[in-house]
Amino acid sequence: MLFKVEIEDIDDIDWEYFWKKKIKEKSDKGARKNWDKAAPKYAKLNQKDNYTERLFDNLILDNEDSLLDIGSGEGSVSIPLSKKVKKVTAVDSSEKMLELLNKKSDEQGISNIETINMDITDVNVDNIGHHDIVLASRSINFIKEMEELLYNLNDVANKYVFITLFGPNNWRMEKEFFKYMNREYIENPSYIIILNLLKEMGIYANVLNLDVGPIRTYKDIDEAMVNGKWKLDNFTLDEQDQLREFLKTSLKVDPQTGKLTNPLDKPDWVLIWWKKVEDL
Numbered sequence: 541m542l543f544k545v546e547i548e549d550i551d552d553i554d555w556e557y558f559w560k561k562k563i564k565e566k567s568d569k570g571a572r573k574n575w576d577k578a579a580p581k582y583a584k585l586n587q588k589d590n591y592t593e594r595l596f597d598n599l600i601l602d603n604e605d606s607l608l609d610i611g612s613g614e615g616s617v618s619i620p621l622s623k624k625v626k627k628v629t630a631v632d633s634s635e636k637m638l639e640l641l642n643k644k645s646d647e648q649g650i651s652n653i654e655t656i657n658m659d660i661t662d663v664n665v666d667n668i669g670h671h672d673i674v675l676a677s678r679s680i681n682f683i684k685e686m687e688e689l690l691y692n693l694n695d696v697a698n699k700y701v702f703i704t705l706f707g708p709n710n711w712r713m714e715k716e717f718f719k720y721m722n723r724e725y726i727e728n729p730s731y732i733i734i735l736n737l738l739k740e741m742g743i744y745a746n747v748l749n750l751d752v753g754p755i756r757t758y759k760d761i762d763e764a765m766v767n768g769k770w771k772l773d774n775f776t777l778d779e780q781d782q783l784r785e786f787l788k789t790s791l792k793v794d795p796q797t798g799k800l801t802n803p804l805d806k807p808d809w810v811l812i813w814w815k816k817v818e819d820l
Contacts, residue, residue, distance in 0.1 A: 555737040556687045562729035563684045589807055591678075592617060594750040598811055600700050601625055601673060608671035608696060611660050611679020615641035618653055621675075627652045629671060633659045661685060664692045671696055676703040678809065681728065687737060694743065697816045705731040707749055707808030713790070714769065716804065720786045721779065731810045738814070745814040752807045757799040761787050764800060 595617070601607070605625040609618045612630035614637050622628045622645075630653055632638050638655040645653050658667065660679060674697040683689050693701045706728050718725035731747070738745045758764040764787050765772070765780075772780060791800035 551740075553736070555733050555740055559686050559729055559733045559737060560684055562727070562733070563682060565726050566682065566728060567684075589752050589754065589756075591750065591752045591807065591809060592620060594752055595677065595702075595704065595809075595811065596620070596624075598748060598750070598813075599673070599675070599702060600813075605672040605699070607673040607675060608663075608668065610663055610674065610676040610693070612641060612655075613637050613679075615644050615653075617675065617677045619644055619648065619650060622650050622653050625652075625673070627654070629654045629656060629668070631656045631658050631660070631663060631668070633657070661689060663689075663696065665695050668696060670698050672698045672700075674701045676701075678704050681706055686734065687741065690734075690738060690741065690743070691820060694814075694817055694820060700813060700815055702811065702813040703734075704750070704809050704811050705734060707731070707810045709806070710808040712804040712806075713802060716790065717783060717786050721782055731812065734812060738812075742820055743814050743817050745812050748811045750809045750811050752809050754806070755801055755803060756805045756807070757794065757797060757801045758791065759799055761791070761800070764791060 599621075601621075601624050603625060606627045606629070607621055607625045609621070609628055609630045612618045612632045613634075615630065618628050618630040618641060630638065630641055632641075632655070635657050638657055641653070642655055645651075656668070660676075660683060674693045676693065680686070680689065680703060693703070708730070711725075711728060715725050735745060735747060756767070758767070761784060765784060770783060772783075775783065787800075791802050791805075793799070794801045
């Protein structure tokens with residue numbers, strides 16, 4: 541039975557509670573991704589889009605800045621940003637991802653990136669020091685203790701904090717697939733919760749939909765199947781067969797490119813940023 545609770549003042553809402561509740565619902569439905577295992581094929585799984593271009597267009601950087609890239613992965617953001625700032629510190633919990641980042645840096649003759657193997661939730665001033673810019677790019681969507689993390693990001697930053705989170709339309713294809721299987725789809729927690737949590741903390745942040753594109757395309761069904769977003773490890777063999785059949789019916793050939801595509805299959809990312817707030 542559902543009960544309605546009347547809230548007279550929006551400031552009475554415990555936004556961290558709702559974030560944790562959504563994260564628990566989501567995590568209960570699937571295993572956490574093994575990034576060390578995913579590392580060797582991660583770059584290949586990443587569909588080419590203009591995410592980094594749109595992100596970089598909206599960062600506030602100076603060539604003398606130090607930048608902390610939290611959840612850097614294999615360096616898709618750290619490496620190009622190393623050419624725009626004085627130093628990049630790349631933090632990731634996956635040793636394999638950092639090995640790839642270091643290998644790419646060496647190949648490109650980049651010497652101003654430092655890598656640190658550390659869990660995102662352990663990032664704080666004591667462990668990492670201060671950095672002019674703190675960036676968490678596509679890396680904190682499933683962090684449970686979000687309020688503590690946001691405090692630490694603000695504390696570490698000298699100038700600005702930038703984070704990107706799932707936009708409301710990022711998972712439209714997945715929703716359709718779960719409907720196809722007659723399975724309940726657990727929504728990802730909304731970035732709106734984070735905006736309100738920041739306000740509750742005394743941080744009045746800016747927000748922008750990055751309008752990332754284009755629509756994803758695939759050369760065949762096999763390529764669409766192994767796209768990292770499907771997390772095949774969480775599916776039974778029968779569900780993987782259902783996914784293949786779903787993709788056969790939902791993906792159509794683009795007459796101009798000859799590739800498979802669906803208008804719903806488009807990345808959607810939101811950028812939230814704020815100027816460092818003193819004495820929170």
